[in-house]
Amino acid sequence: MKRGLFLVTLWLIGGAVPAVAQKFGYVDMEFIFSKLPEYKKAQDGIDQFADRWSKDILDKQAEIEKMQRAYQAEEILLTDDMKRERQRVINDKEREAREYNNKVFGYEGLLFQKKKELMKAPMELVQRALDKVATQRKLDFLFDKSSEGMMMLYTNPRHDYTDYVMEELGLDPDSQKAKAAPARPAAAQQQKQ
Known part of the structure; x- marks a missing residue:
């Protein structure tokens, strides 16, 4: 039902424009990346x-496991107050480890922030190249065929502008492309140029 309504709306808009x-x-x-x-x-x-943050978390987990083993080994010798105190300390360490893990690897955690910071320059560089190629080639839309959100059932090689973006970035598109993709017919290569 929704698809039919969408198609009718699209048809009406398309007819008016x-x-x-x-x-x-x-x-x-x-x-490209x-x-x-x-x-x-x-x-x-x-x-x-x-890797560094993962090692920190593993070290915290190892410390907690060591404390738990020590507690289990000494448990029969401890008074009830001493047992509660040791359990409280172990629980506090476990909570600290979870909080640190969430702080580092959680939603918008330290790793996310670091990735955003380090990827800013390469992303801007590629975006400038994409903008320039799209402007030079008079493209209205440019899709990323490698993204999961964009599914292409058919792609005509003459519309593949990866090489142009690679050239704009000063990279050699032929070094790996020939190995990764099946050979294109000579006619398709000439059409692209």
């Missing part, structure tokens, strides 16, 4: 922070 040719194109952002040195550097930085 004169037809204007729109030019579409797509790029493979995953491939895999070749961009600034992106690789930022990703390495993110990985280093994530």
